[in-house]
Amino acid sequence: MNNIEKTFRTGILGVGKYLPERRLTNADLEKMIDTTDEWIVTRTGIKERRIARDDEAASDMAVKAAQVALKNAGLEAKDIELIIVATITPDMFFPSTACQLQYKLGITGVPAFDISVACSGYVYGLAIADQFIKSGLYKYALVVASEKLSTVTDWDDRSTCVLFGDGSGAAVLGRVDDGGIMAVSLGADGSKGNLLQLPAGGSRMPASKKTVEDKQHTIKMEGNVLFKHAVKIMAEAALDVTAKLGLKGEDIDIIIPHQANIRILNALAQRMGVDPDKKVYLNIYKYGNMSAASSAVALTEAVEEGRIKKGDTILMDAFGGGLTWGALVIKW
Ligand code: UT7
Numbered sequence: 085m086n087n088i089e090k091t092f093r094t095g096i097l098g099v100g101k102y103l104p105e106r107r108l109t110n111a112d113l114e115k116m117i118d119t120t121d122e123w124i125v126t127r128t129g130i131k132e133r134r135i136a137r138d139d140e141a142a143s144d145m146a147v148k149a150a151q152v153a154l155k156n157a158g159l160e161a162k163d164i165e166l167i168i169v170a171t172i173t174p175d176m177f178f179p180s181t182a183c184q185l186q187y188k189l190g191i192t193g194v195p196a197f198d199i200s201v202a203c204s205g206y207v208y209g210l211a212i213a214d215q216f217i218k219s220g221l222y223k224y225a226l227v228v229a230s231e232k233l234s235t236v237t238d239w240d241d242r243s244t245c246v247l248f249g250d251g252s253g254a255a256v257l258g259r260v261d262d263g264g265i266m267a268v269s270l271g272a273d274g275s276k277g278n279l280l281q282l283p284a285g286g287s288r289m290p291a292s293k294k295t296v297e298d299k300q301h302t303i304k305m306e307g308n309v310l311f312k313h314a315v316k317i318m319a320e321a322a323l324d325v326t327a328k329l330g331l332k333g334e335d336i337d338i339i340i341p342h343q344a345n346i347r348i349l350n351a352l353a354q355r356m357g358v359d360p361d362k363k364v365y366l367n368i369y370k371y372g373n374m375s376a377a378s379s380a381v382a383l384t385e386a387v388e389e390g391r392i393k394k395g396d397t398i399l400m401d402a403f404g405g406g407l408t409w410g411a412l413v414i415k416w
Contacts, residue, residue, distance in 0.1 A: 094217040095260030096210075096414065097159070097224075100152025101384040102145045102252045103371065104136040110246070117242040124246045125369075129346025133249025133372030135234045141175040143184035145252035146230035149380075150189060153226070157256035161189040164256070165222035167196035168213055170205025170229040170376035172282070172405070173236055174198055185228060202280070203342045203404025204270075205229055205376030206253065206383075207412055210400070211268045213257045228254040229376035236282055238302035247344075248303070249372035253380020263395070263415030269325035270410045276313065279306045280405035314348045318403045319355035321411035326356075326399065329413055333357035336413075338391055342402035343368035343378040352401065365391060375404065392416050 109132040110121035124130055136145060146169060154161060167189075169182040182196035201208040206229040213225035230252035239245050284300035285291050295301060318341065326332065333356035341349055346368055353360035360366075365386045374381065379402050386392045393416065400412040 095264035098157025102148035149254035153254035207410035229380040325411040337396040
């Protein structure tokens, strides 16, 4: 029988991460802008974030995370049949960071492409790879989220520069006999794209001396309005995906959310009826918001720390620019 006629289950076979060494603490930021450690911690939950070296681009971080994920999956790069990279800070417009990653992994031929879904990119990437594996078209896929947000941060804008960090997380997906990705819920609302954007450098506002002078190549965010959408939409996505399986908050062993703000995650826990200290994985305090890489690194660290065990039911939940959102239930 042709594999394409059969459906398979998709599991995560291995995860990995890479975080740049350099730490930028709230104390460092106090010397750069008009802010305080107290404001940043109470409003966001962030204590420090990582900043990549000048010579480290998204694909350089991606390859390091991918190699760890491959090792943990017990596979080699040549086994991978599909590469997806989620990033809003690609090495360059094109070729894609996924193609750069493929090259750095020393393989050729297999399909490789980037997705631009902002903070929801890792969840979207897992959901896309799931379809290819489920259908039988590919056996193994690599999904990497890699972000160097420090390059698109306005370091004079205190309302945004305290939030972001750099990093990368990866997953190798493949067929499993039971469990794996059980349900997916994805969505977007382009009408609210103006709430979080990087205006210049595209065909709408090509790069010019003026766009550079006006700092139009940096992230512009209406944090306050976005916050309200994040609270509402992350809860809706979580409730939608769990409802597909008839699950309630108590059935979830751990929530792995996008890490934008600790207050958003506490609100999510409340809506799901779970104890945030026990059931919501948190690493925002050490990395800040790494866009798509946040949930990728969070999943990796939850596995590394033994917070996820075989048979556990995991809820991944992300929200970001676009607007975009995505939630997954995975039986580990
Ligand atoms: O990852 C994708 C999705 N991202 C999100 O969902 C982010 C959602 N938004 C947020 O997390 C929050 O809105 C922020 C953390 C960005 C901001 O927190 P907030 O509680 O919404 O603060 P705000 O923007 O309403 O600002 C409150 C005050 C303002 O002062 P005034 O006008 O009340 O005098 C700001 O100027 O805090 C001031 N402020 C700061 N003060 C010290 C803003 N940034 C800072 C700062 N340090 N870094």
